[in-house]
Amino acid sequence: MLNVDDILETIGMIREENLDIRTITMGISLFDCVSDDVDRLCGKIYDKITTKAARLVATGEEIGREYGVPIVNKRVSVTPVSLVGGAAGPEGYLKIAETLQRAADATGIDFIGGFSALVHKGMTVGERNMIEAIPEALATTRLVCSSVNVATTKAGINMDAIRLMGKTVKKTAYLTREHNSIGCAKLVVFANVPEDNPFMAGAFHGVGEPDCAINVGVSGPGVVAAAIRRAGDCNLSELADVIKKTAFKITRVGQLVAGEAAARLGVPFGIVDLSLAPTPAVGDSVAEILELMGLASCGGHGTTAALAMLNDAVKKGGVMASSHVGGLSGAFIPVSEDAGMIAAVERGALSIEKLEAMTAVCSVGLDMIAVPGDTPEEVVCGVIADEISIGVVNCKTTAVRLVPAWGKKEGDSVDFGGLLGSAPVMRLSPYSPARFVERGGRIPAPIHSLKN
Amino acid sequence: MKAVITVTGKDTVGIIADISALCARHGANIMEITQSVLSEYFAMIMLADIDGLDVPFAAFAEELADMGKKRGLDARAMHEDIFNTMHHV
Numbered sequence: 001m002l003n004v005d006d007i008l009e010t011i012g013m014i015r016e017e018n019l020d021i022r023t024i025t026m027g028i029s030l031f032d033c034v035s036d037d038v039d040r041l042c043g044k045i046y047d048k049i050t051t052k053a054a055r056l057v058a059t060g061e062e063i064g065r066e067y068g069v070p071i072v073n074k075r076v077s078v079t080p081v082s083l084v085g086g087a088a089g090p091e092g093y094l095k096i097a098e099t100l101q102r103a104a105d106a107t108g109i110d111f112i113g114g115f116s117a118l119v120h121k122g123m124t125v126g127e128r129n130m131i132e133a134i135p136e137a138l139a140t141t142r143l144v145c146s147s148v149n150v151a152t153t154k155a156g157i158n159m160d161a162i163r164l165m166g167k168t169v170k171k172t173a174y175l176t177r178e179h180n181s182i183g184c185a186k187l188v189v190f191a192n193v194p195e196d197n198p199f200m201a202g203a204f205h206g207v208g209e210p211d212c213a214i215n216v217g218v219s220g221p222g223v224v225a226a227a228i229r230r231a232g233d234c235n236l237s238e239l240a241d242v243i244k245k246t247a248f249k250i251t252r253v254g255q256l257v258a259g260e261a262a263a264r265l266g267v268p269f270g271i272v273d274l275s276l277a278p279t280p281a282v283g284d285s286v287a288e289i290l291e292l293m294g295l296a297s298c299g300g301h302g303t304t305a306a307l308a309m310l311n312d313a314v315k316k317g318g319v320m321a322s323s324h325v326g327g328l329s330g331a332f333i334p335v336s337e338d339a340g341m342i343a344a345v346e347r348g349a350l351s352i353e354k355l356e357a358m359t360a361v362c363s364v365g366l367d368m369i370a371v372p373g374d375t376p377e378e379v380v381c382g383v384i385a386d387e388i389s390i391g392v393v394n395c396k397t398t399a400v401r402l403v404p405a406w407g408k409k410e411g412d413s414v415d416f417g418g419l420l421g422s423a424p425v426m427r428l429s430p431y432s433p434a435r436f437v438e439r440g441g442r443i444p445a446p447i448h449s450l451k452n
Numbered sequence: 453m454k455a456v457i458t459v460t461g462k463d464t465v466g467i468i469a470d471i472s473a474l475c476a477r478h479g480a481n482i483m484e485i486t487q488s489v490l491s492e493y494f495a496m497i498m499l500a501d502i503d504g505l506d507v508p509f510a511a512f513a514e515e516l517a518d519m520g521k522k523r524g525l526d527a528r529a530m531h532e533d534i535f536n537t538m539h540h541v
Binding site: 002004006008009010011015061062066067068069249252255256 | 456458497510530531533534537538
């Protein structure tokens with residue numbers, strides 16, 4: 001039986017607290033597109049995506065209108081193209097990227113992910129060719145997202161891959177210099193990458209996935225912030241309970257939309273990703289939640305503890321609300337996409353070192369951080385290696401989405417527009433890790449990976 | 453299938469008449485209605501059976517929202533399942 005207070009609470013969440021479904025992402029396998037001829041491969045990829053996702057956008061909008069909850073993004077993730085590109089050279093991979101862009105245009109989706117490679121233990125010729133094509137692929141397409149997994153807890157850290165990614169990030173920044181190096185916002189370097197992540201830029205359709213699946217990412221920092229505000233003066237046990245209950249409600253909406261989308265599209269439901277994903281909109285900030293928990297500013301001492309509690313409570317509340325939870329599932333802490341994070345950096349309260357510590361207790365990692373355009377390649381590699389090692393040792397996903405903004409220096413601001421927001425250029429340590437990075441090779445897997 | 457129709461905003465003459473007329477025109481059967489006016493602020497919640505709708509539900513919801521907008525009101529028609537799943541285990 002419906003109750004008036006429940007109805008008003010739901011409507012208030014949507015109207016005032018920015019509750020939305022961040023994304024319905026359709027995962028599509030490209031394995032059946034494999035061909036020894038790149039043009040034939042591209043033709044099959046285009047046909048498969050435009051057939052499977054033909055009704056994705058219309059269905060997402062229809063569900064949004066019927067349930068009265070905005071569905072912000074409709075996206076597609078595909079099998080890492082390095083696994084289907086096979087013997088293609090860098091030019092072949094550029095053709096594949098261009099095909100993905102055309103398929104995205106034809107279906108009207110917001111982003112397409114899967115220009116990806118899994119190279120945590122080593123690299124095939126095809127994977128190297130694909131990674132070499134990344135900068136130009138990101139510079140010549142708008143909606144294609146790229147990711148590279150360079151480490152897992154089981155395999156250790158592929159430092160040769162990290163060296164290549166340092167170079168790739170810098171080159172991408174250069175090739176997209178006319179647009180604030182925005183190519184780097186579409187490129188993520190991962191450790192322990194999940195194979196069913198619906199969020200960009202790191203989404204791809206993993207090798208163990210079915211032919212097609214619907215994965216949904218919820219949102220809701222504004223709803224959690226409002227609930228904490230309403231809770232007033234209570235102790236942390238009570239506060240954790242408030243967050244759990246709110247996360248449960250948010251995730252139930254995600255589960256409902258996921259089930260509905262899967263049924264209407266005739267595709268199996270994959271997972272709901274519980275992540276609290278902020279936007280640059282006022283009142284939709286993870287930093288604001290931490291401050292409402294009692295911190296004078298996000299980034300001050302106590303931030304890691306508050307975030308750890310938030311992240312855990314979100315998972316505990318969300319997990320019961322969904323039949324299958326997956327993806328990244330935690331709190332996101334991107335800088336440019338969160339008004340509270342931007343404010344914390346601008347007031348000098350939040351440094352990259354503190355962000356790194358925060359990533360040990362929440363999902364993802366150093367995300368959407370602008371750094372000076374003249375940052376040396378080896379320093380980018382050092383930042384990536386540090387963050388990746390946190391993921392490897394803690395058996396969790398971590399990632400780096402760093403933007404060495406061409407021509408910008410510390411204190412400048414870089415505007416990416418839309419959901420990507422704007423980022424203050426942050427300071428990095430001036431001390432070089434060059435000798436360490438140049439050694440190359442692999443950092444062995446940690447001892448606790450030996451669980452069998 | 454049931455829908456929850458909510459209308460909030462400044463009170464004026466004929467809000468319920470307009471909403472009811474829209475429901476009748478499209479074959480939505482009103483089952484329950486509750487409304488309050490607090491210092492000129494109007495809030496109404498209606499439960500309607502939408503099995504007999506003559507247009508797709510999404511189109512009905514859009515027409516209702518547009519009608520509300522013209523009167524300066526926030527009017528929404530939402531499938532009841534969003535409330536049921538969010539608030540009931």
